[in-house]
Amino acid sequence: MAAMHSKNMQRGSLAKSVSCNASVFPCVTNKMYRTIPSPPLTAGSSFSASPLRIHRISKFATLEQRSSSVIVKASVGKPWKPKDCRLVLEDGSVWTGHSFGAKGTEIGEVVFNTSLTGYEEIMTDPSYKGQFVAFTCPHIGNVGINFEDGESAKCHLGAIIVRDLSLTVSNYRSRVTLDEYCKKENVIGIAGIDTRSLTKALRDTGCLVGVITTDSSKSVDELVKMAKGWTIVGKDLLSVVSCEEPYEWRTGTHAEWEFAPHAVNLASTMPPFHVVAYDFGIKYNILRRLASYGCRITVVPATYPAAEVLKMNPDGVFFSNGPGDPSAAPYAVENAKEILGKKPVFGICMGHQILGQAFGGKTFKLKFGHHGGNHPIRYNPTGRVEISAQNHNFAVDPATLPSGVEVTHVNLNDGTCAGMFYKEKKAMTIQYHPESSPGPHDADICFEQFMDMMKAERTPIPVS
Structure with a gap:
């Protein structure tokens, strides 16, 4: 009985809510204010800062008048960074994402690393020369780079592949962001990739050679051909x-x-x-x-x-x-x-x-x-x-x-x-x-x- 009473109360609340929404105007007492914040500023967007806009709507206004009174400034650009980087594998599959670090085109063998920590140590391990590392840990970059945990004097891998590049750095030892470090070391990064799906593909087919590029002029066929023409087998590194x-x-x-x-x-x-x-x-x-x-x-x-x-x-x-x-x-x-x-x-x-x-x-x-x-x-x-x-x-x-x-x-x-x-x-x-x-x-x-x-x-x- 208690459960039925609870459900009836919920239905009653829902009915009241629907009723209120169906005839909005009686639910508004005197004046209704709608606050529309400016769109957030993001890297690559063309939003300009502007103060909050407050529109006063009369309770006697028609629905058409209400709709037309809500004025939102149209943006020239998108509020997110466009996918400007591609990972193309030798099997013909294409993975698009957001670039960070250096720009350009690199070729290497794509491998996945399951470590939950230590991306700085992994990036500076010379054993990764000739390879792209896809991190299965989804959140990379949150502790920045500190110049003390590196395993060599430079970054050796060809590129890094991440699901989510952290927008903030939270570590007292950090000196630069991962993006800044990759720019300094001339290493291409690609974020926004479905690394779980990529890892499953590599587990099923084995390591694949890939090309990462920020050059939109290169066709997929051209990039696949590049990937098929390179191998780490027989390479003395x-x-x-x-x-x-x-x-x-x-x-x-x-x-x-x-x-x-x-x-x-x-x-x-x-x-x-x-x-x-x-x-x-x-x-x-x-x-x-x-x-x-x-x-x-x-x-x-x-x-x-x-x-x-x-x-x-x-x-x-x-x-x-x-x-x-x-x-x-x-x-x-x-x-x-x-x-x-x-x-x-x-x-x-x-x-x-x-x-x-x-x-x-x-x-x-x-x-x-x-x-x-x-x-x-x-x-x-x-x-x-x-x-x-x-x-x-x-x-x-x-x-x-x-x-x-x-x-x-x-x-x-x-x-x-x-x-x-x-x-x-x-x-x-x-x-x-x-x-x-x-x-x-x-x-x-x-x-x-x-x-x-x-x-x-x-x-x-x-x-x-």
């Missing part, structure tokens, strides 16, 4: 993003951000290890983590001869992450072969793939790669599961590895090889990012394992 000369690195993780105090304690109990790091596109946070664990690092170019590395007599050699096709860098594989067995070595991502080839294995291209901060990895010796940050499009085929190589880590999403240990050659590798930035810190223990390998090989210092 290591030498493109690598340093040109060797340099030293000493800076560890800042105390404010240190998440593994035991690393600092470990470093204080022994002389520093000297590590030579091959720069295939090395991230700053890898160098910081090595330094935090007590290493002094000499970073060398991707093409640096192995003989020169061995002359330095380091405690260990590190092979870094990097972009492109690992099979397109035979010089890196040959250098790794010369070093294997002579010094402890550790490889991450591209370094994992280079060492896999040096072991005697082969690499293959994944359907849509692994890009994100939530990939589960099982460490086979103990069964421990780590949540990892990943960014790669190629993998090592375990069936091609020699019998002495142990597959220590497996990606639980697709069963691919995510880590190896070759005891005879004093080598360990992982196919993900233990340094995170962005991402979880579960795998930071890999740096400690590398320290243990170098410690075991270090010549004991005689006690006087």
